[in-house]
Amino acid sequence: MRKLFILGVALSALVLAAVASGSRDGSAATVHLHPHATTPAVPQELAPLLADARVGTAKYATSLRRAKRDGYTTIVTKHIPDMGWHFMNPKVTRFDVTKPPILVYVKRAGRWQLVAFEWVFPERPATDPLPGAQYGSFAAACHYVDGTFQPAASEAECRSRSPESGARFGFWHPDLVTLHLWAWYPNPDGIYAGPNPLIRPFNGD
Helix, strand or coil, X not given: CHHHHHHHHHHHHHHHHHHHCCCCCCCHHHHEECCCCCCCCXXXXXXXXXXXXXXXXXXXXXXXXXXXXXXXXXXXXEEECCCEEEEECCCCCCCCXXXXXXXXXXXXXXXXXEEEEEEEECCCCCCCXXXXXXXXXXXXXXXXXXXXXXECCCHHHCCCECCCCCCEEEEEECCEEXXXXXCCCCCCCCCCCCCCHHHHHHCCC
């Protein structure tokens, strides 16, 4: 129970720190919503930051095991169609494009591949942390230790076990603003888009 409490506190610290820096029923499409970017072009001023991001996370590109060893052990979600699995490092509480708090993976023939990063905020940052940033949302939800989650307006509504899988309760979060960055996989809808049609072939893996 103490561990689960710490995870909940860590997530709260993450979203609060991100703002301070300036910044299931399994139906992911209705819970994790991201607007599509208006253009697939990468803002010119983002290019050097994107290069830094790739250098900083290259060791995780094909090694979820390495990412977990470095602290990305909390499964925020199981596979979300056209998006992937979300793994969080609760110790990352400051905005740093080279060390994102959430890594997004897909499985390809049983192998893990890093495709994107995600940051979360309690409200839209007054100053965009990345050039041309576009945002989505993640409705308040109860999360369970296996990555399943259920929408819930308050933690009091969370069941001790996942209605979907029976897994133990992990943490609850309020409505969040999300920032998705397709740093390791192209997205024809834009680098900040949410769903990625090119990920669709891996939805069954």
